[in-house]
Amino acid sequence: MAEVAALLETVSDPAADLEIARAVGWLHFARYWAPDTGEDQQDLETALAFLEPVYEAHPDAVPDEVRAYFDEQRHGATDTPQLLSDRAVDLMEATMRTGDPSALDGAIDLFRQALDAVPGDHPDRAAMLSNVTNALLTRFERTGELADLDAAIEAGQTAADAVSPDDLNRAVLQSTFGGALWTRFRQGGVLADLDNAIEAFRVAVEATPSDHPNLAAILANLGTALHTRFQWTGELADLEAAIEAGQITVDATHIDHPSRGQRLDHFSVVLQTRFGHHGDLADLDAAIEAGQAAVETTPPDHPRRAAMLSNLGIALRTRFERGGQPADLDGAIEAGQGAVDTTPPDHPDRAAMLSNLGVALRTRFEQGGRQADLDDAIQAAQAAVAATPPDHPDRAGRLSNLADSLQTRFERGGRPADLDAAIDAYQAAAETLGAPPRIRAGAARGWGLAAAGGGRWSEAMTGFTTAIELLGQVAPRRLARRDQEHLLAELAGLGADAAACCLRVGLVERAVELFEQGRGVLLGQALDTRTDLTALAERHPELAASFTNLRDVLDRADDQAGPGRTEPGEGPSAPTGTERRAAGVAFDDLIANIRGLDGFERFLRPPPAAELLVTASNGPVVIVAVSEFGSYALLLTGGGVDAVRLAGLTPQTVYDQVVALLAALDGQASSRVAAQERIGEILGWLWDVLAGPVLDRLGIVGPPGDGGRWPRLWWCTSDLLSFLPVHAAGYHRAPSGLAAATVLDRVISSYTPTVRALAHARAASPVDAGGRVELGRGRMVAVAMPHTPGASDLPGAEVETAALRARFPGQVDLLTGTRATRQAVLSRLPTARWAHFACHATADLDAPSAGRLLLADHRVRPLSVLDVARLRLHDVELAFLSACSTARPGGPLADEAIHLASAFQLAGYRHVIATLWPIGDQHAAYIAEDIYGALAEGGDVSTAVHAAARASRGRWARMPLVWASHIHVGA
Numbered sequence: 001m002a003e004v005a006a007l008l009e010t011v012s013d014p015a016a017d018l019e020i021a022r023a024v025g026w027l028h029f030a031r032y033w034a035p036d037t038g039e040d041q042q043d044l045e046t047a048l049a050f051l052e053p054v055y056e057a058h059p060d061a062v063p064d065e066v067r068a069y070f071d072e073q074r075h076g077a078t079d080t081p082q083l084l085s086d087r088a089v090d091l092m093e094a095t096m097r098t099g100d101p102s103a104l105d106g107a108i109d110l111f112r113q114a115l116d117a118v119p120g121d122h123p124d125r126a127a128m129l130s131n132v133t134n135a136l137l138t139r140f141e142r143t144g145e146l147a148d149l150d151a152a153i154e155a156g157q158t159a160a161d162a163v164s165p166d167d168l169n170r171a172v173l174q175s176t177f178g179g180a181l182w183t184r185f186r187q188g189g190v191l192a193d194l195d196n197a198i199e200a201f202r203v204a205v206e207a208t209p210s211d212h213p214n215l216a217a218i219l220a221n222l223g224t225a226l227h228t229r230f231q232w233t234g235e236l237a238d239l240e241a242a243i244e245a246g247q248i249t250v251d252a253t254h255i256d257h258p259s260r261g262q263r264l265d266h267f268s269v270v271l272q273t274r275f276g277h278h279g280d281l282a283d284l285d286a287a288i289e290a291g292q293a294a295v296e297t298t299p300p301d302h303p304r305r306a307a308m309l310s311n312l313g314i315a316l317r318t319r320f321e322r323g324g325q326p327a328d329l330d331g332a333i334e335a336g337q338g339a340v341d342t343t344p345p346d347h348p349d350r351a352a353m354l355s356n357l358g359v360a361l362r363t364r365f366e367q368g369g370r371q372a373d374l375d376d377a378i379q380a381a382q383a384a385v386a387a388t389p390p391d392h393p394d395r396a397g398r399l400s401n402l403a404d405s406l407q408t409r410f411e412r413g414g415r416p417a418d419l420d421a422a423i424d425a426y427q428a429a430a431e432t433l434g435a436p437p438r439i440r441a442g443a444a445r446g447w448g449l450a451a452a453g454g455g456r457w458s459e460a461m462t463g464f465t466t467a468i469e470l471l472g473q474v475a476p477r478r479l480a481r482r483d484q485e486h487l488l489a490e491l492a493g494l495g496a497d498a499a500a501c502c503l504r505v506g507l508v509e510r511a512v513e514l515f516e517q518g519r520g521v522l523l524g525q526a527l528d529t530r531t532d533l534t535a536l537a538e539r540h541p542e543l544a545a546s547f548t549n550l551r552d553v554l555d556r557a558d559d560q561a562g563p564g565r566t567e568p569g570e571g572p573s574a575p576t577g578t579e580r581r582a583a584g585v586a587f588d589d590l591i592a593n594i595r596g597l598d599g600f601e602r603f604l605r606p607p608p609a610a611e612l613l614v615t616a617s618n619g620p621v622v623i624v625a626v627s628e629f630g631s632y633a634l635l636l637t638g639g640g641v642d643a644v645r646l647a648g649l650t651p652q653t654v655y656d657q658v659v660a661l662l663a664a665l666d667g668q669a670s671s672r673v674a675a676q677e678r679i680g681e682i683l684g685w686l687w688d689v690l691a692g693p694v695l696d697r698l699g700i701v702g703p704p705g706d707g708g709r710w711p712r713l714w715w716c717t718s719d720l721l722s723f724l725p726v727h728a729a730g731y732h733r734a735p736s737g738l739a740a741a742t743v744l745d746r747v748i749s750s751y752t753p754t755v756r757a758l759a760h761a762r763a764a765s766p767v768d769a770g771g772r773v774e775l776g777r778g779r780m781v782a783v784a785m786p787h788t789p790g791a792s793d794l795p796g797a798e799v800e801t802a803a804l805r806a807r808f809p810g811q812v813d814l815l816t817g818t819r820a821t822r823q824a825v826l827s828r829l830p831t832a833r834w835a836h837f838a839c840h841a842t843a844d845l846d847a848p849s850a851g852r853l854l855l856a857d858h859r860v861r862p863l864s865v866l867d868v869a870r871l872r873l874h875d876v877e878l879a880f881l882s883a884c885s886t887a888r889p890g891g892p893l894a895d896e897a898i899h900l901a902s903a904f905q906l907a908g909y910r911h912v913i914a915t916l917w918p919i920g921d922q923h924a925a926y927i928a929e930d931i932y933g934a935l936a937e938g939g940d941v942s943t944a945v946h947a948a949a950r951a952s953r954g955r956w957a958r959m960p961l962v963w964a965s966h967i968h969v970g971a
Helices: 002-008 018-033 040-057 064-076 081-098 101-116 125-143 146-161 170-188 191-206 215-233 236-252 260-278 281-296 305-323 326-341 350-368 371-386 395-413 416-430 437-453 457-469 481-489 494-504 508-517 521-528 534-539 541-555 577-595 609-618 651-665 672-698 719-723 755-763 795-807 822-831 865-869 900-907 921-936 941-955
Strands: 621-625 632-637 640-645 712-716 748-751 780-784 812-816 834-838 840-842 852-854 878-882 911-915 966-970
Touching: 018 040, 040 064, 040 081, 040 101, 081 101, 081 125, 101 125, 125 146, 125 170, 146 170, 170 191, 170 215, 191 215, 215 236, 215 260, 236 260, 236 481, 260 281, 260 305, 281 305, 305 326, 305 350, 326 350, 350 371, 350 395, 371 395, 395 416, 395 437, 416 437, 416 457, 437 457, 437 494, 457 494, 457 508, 481 521, 494 508, 494 621, 494 632, 508 609, 508 621, 508 632, 508 640, 508 755, 521 755, 521 900, 534 541, 541 577, 609 632, 609 640, 609 755, 621 755, 632 672, 640 672, 651 672, 651 719, 712 755, 748 941, 755 900, 780 795, 780 822, 795 812, 795 834, 795 921, 812 822, 834 921, 865 900, 878 900, 878 921, 900 911, 900 966, 911 941, 921 941, 941 966
Parallel strands: 621 712, 712 748, 748 966, 780 812, 780 834, 834 878, 878 911
Antiparallel strands: 621 632, 632 640, 840 852, 911 966
C-alpha cells in the first residue's frame, strides 16, 4: 500500500485518471476480500469511489461484484438525460486533463444515451447534439478516424439548423458546427467546407454580445479558419481579418485562462504568416514573443503543448534565416525535437512536427555542413510523409520538404538515388489533388528544377508543364488583383525555364506554347474576357449573357472606390469579397460548361503554336527566353519557328545590366555624362548577346537599300530583360563606312507583351491597315499637366498640346490643369480615336497594377494601370503616353508585363507609344513633334517612332537616355 500512496501523490486528481483509478480500486477491492485485514469497510468504500468513473467508461473493467452493485444502483434510480449528460461532461473533463481515451469513449456513449432519451422537439436537443459534436471531434483529433469527423458534422449541422436566429444558444451551436467543418477541410481540402466554416463562425460572432465570455473563443475559431483560407487562396483580406480576430482574442483572454496558451499560439502562427507576406521583422518578433508565452503558460502535460513547441520552432528558424543568429536556430531545433519527443507515435499531429523538425535540421546543415544533420532531416521528413494519409492536403507540403532535403543531398554528394527520390517526391506533391494549388505549383517547379539540374530534360519539361497548368488555379479570377500578383511573383520565370527544357529535347513549337502560357497570366485572363462571343451568342445566347454579366462583376472587383461604394456616374459598385469569390467560381464553372458544348471544345484554351505563328504575317516575332538552363531566341516567321542559342545571355548577366540601368537612371553615376556612357555600354552588350545574333539569323544584315522598305519585327521579351532597350541595341558610335551594328539601322522594332496580345491588337481593327493610322474626321483627346500637385512642373506639356492643336485644328479635345481629372479622362477616352498624355506617371515596381498617370486628382483618385486595363474601347487606334516610365514592368512581376502601355493596348488601342524610363519634357516635346509629323503625312506608327529615334540620335548622339526612351507597342 505504500506504493499506492506514492502513486496517488503523483497526480492532482487520481479519480480523473482512469488507469490509476482502476489500479487503486482493484487493489482496495482485493484487500477488502482478503481475510483479517481489519479495514474491510474502508477498503470497500475506497474501492467503490475509485471504480465508479471506471465503470461509467468501461463497465467490463471493474470486478463482477462491483459491476453488479453499480448496475443495481443504476436500475434502482432513473438516469435522466441531464444526469447522463452531466456524467459525460465529467468524463470529458477527465479526458482534457489526462488524455485518457477510455474516458473519451465513455463520454461519447453517455452523450449519445442522453440524446436518445429526449424527443426530437425537446428544447435541449440542440445543445446535446452540440455536445456529441465536440466529443466526436475530440476523438477524431486523437485517432484520425474519419467516421467520427463525418458524424460530428452531421450532428453539428442538425444542431445549428434546429435553433431560431434569436436563440441564446445559436452562437455556441454555430461555432461548434464551424469547428467540425474546418476540421474536415483540413483533412480533405474541399474549399466549400472551409467557406461554410467561416460563415458559421461569423454567424456565431454576430450572435454573441460584445461582453460575453465566449466571444474570445468564437473569435479564435474564426481567426483560425480565416488564416487557413489565406494559406490556401492567398487572399490578403483573410489574413488581415485573422490578425484582427487573433489580437482581440488574446487581449480578451485573462492571463490565468486555461485557453490562453492556445490562443497565443494561434496568434503567433498568424503573425508568422504575415511576416512571410510583408517581411516586416516586427511581426516575426511579435510571433516569437507570443509563441514563447504560449509554451510558458501551458502545463507540460497539456495535449496541445507539443504543437505549440513546433510552431515556436518554425518562428525561430525563420528569424535565423533573416538574421543569422545561431541561438535562434538552436532554439528552433530544440523546440522541434521537444515537440516530436512529447507526441505519441500515433498522434495525427506528429507528422507535421516531424516535417518542421526536418526543415530546421536541413537549415543547420546548410549553415554548418554537418552531414548527420542532413541525414536526420531526411529521416524526419520521410517519417512525416509515411505518417500522412495519401489524400491529406498537407501531404504535398511534407513531400516538398522531403524533396528539398533529398535535392540538397544530391547537390552535395551527387548520388543519383537521391535525385531520383527527390523528383519522385516533388512529382507526388504536385499530383496531390487536395492540396493548395500554390503548394502543388511550387512542387511542380521543384520537380522541373531538380530534373533540369540533373540534365533530365524531358522530365524537367513535364514538371514545368505541370506548374504552368496550375497557374490559373494559383491566381484564380476570384482573388483580388494584389493577391494574384503576390502569388504569381513566387513563380516568375516558369515560361522561360519550360521553353529552355523543350529546346533541349528539340521541341521548338512546344517551347513557344509553354513560354506563352507560363507568363502574362493576368493579361491572359483579361484577354479571355475580351474574346469574341459572336458564335456563342448565336447558338447559346443565355450562356453568352452569363459570361458577360460575370465578366462585368469581376472587372469591378478592384474598384478603388471600395466594395459597396461607387463614385457618381461610374456605374455599379464594386462587389464584396464574398461576391467576388462567388463570381470567380461561377465564371470558371461557366467556361467549363461552354467547353462541354459541341463546337466549343477549345473555348478560351491556350492557342497552339500554329495559331501563334499567324502573328508573324507582317514580320518576325522574336521571343526571348532567358533561363539558367540555356537562353534562346525563338523566331516566329512565315516559315515556322527557328531557335537561336544565346550563350552570353544568362539570368545573372541580365540582372547585372538591369541594376546598372536603374543606377544610371537614379543618378548613381558620377555624372550625367557617365550615366549616358553606361547606357551606351548596355546597348553594346545587348547587341553582342542578343540583337546581333538574332538579326544575323533572320538575314537582316544592314539597312535597306536606297528607297527600299524597312523590315519590321516584334520583340517579346521575358522577366528582367523587359527593362532593357533591345530596340536600340548596338554600337552607335562606330566609324562610318562599317556595317551597321545597330538595331535602329537595320530594322523597325515594335514590342508586344505576349504573342496573344499582339493578335488582340490586330483584331481590334476589322481592316488590316498595317501600322498606318489616320485621325481622319475623328477626334483626339489630349491631356496636359504643366502643373501637377506634388510633382515638378512640366512646361513642355503645353508645348506638346499646342503643337497638336496646330497640326490637327478643330479635332483636339484638350483637358488640362484642374479639368484633367480621372473621371473626365475616363469619360472622354471612348469619344476619341487618338489619345495623348503629356504628364507625369509613376511605375510601381512592387505593385505594378498601381502604376498611374498623375492627373489633377491623382492623390485621391489616381488613374491606375488597372483602371485603364478594365476599359473596353471601340474604334480607338493610338495612345501616345508622353510620360515617364509608362512601359516599365514590375520587378518581381516582370513576366506579367503589367504597365500602362500594356493596359492601353488591352483597353483596345492597336498602337501605343510609351517610354521605358523618365525623360525630360523638352526632349519629349521634340520627339512627339517628329512622330506626329510623320503620322500626319500618312506614315505608320512604328515607322514614325523608329524615324524619330534615329532623328533624335542625330541631334543628341551622346544621349541614349533621350533617343532610346520611346517604344512602339502593338500591331
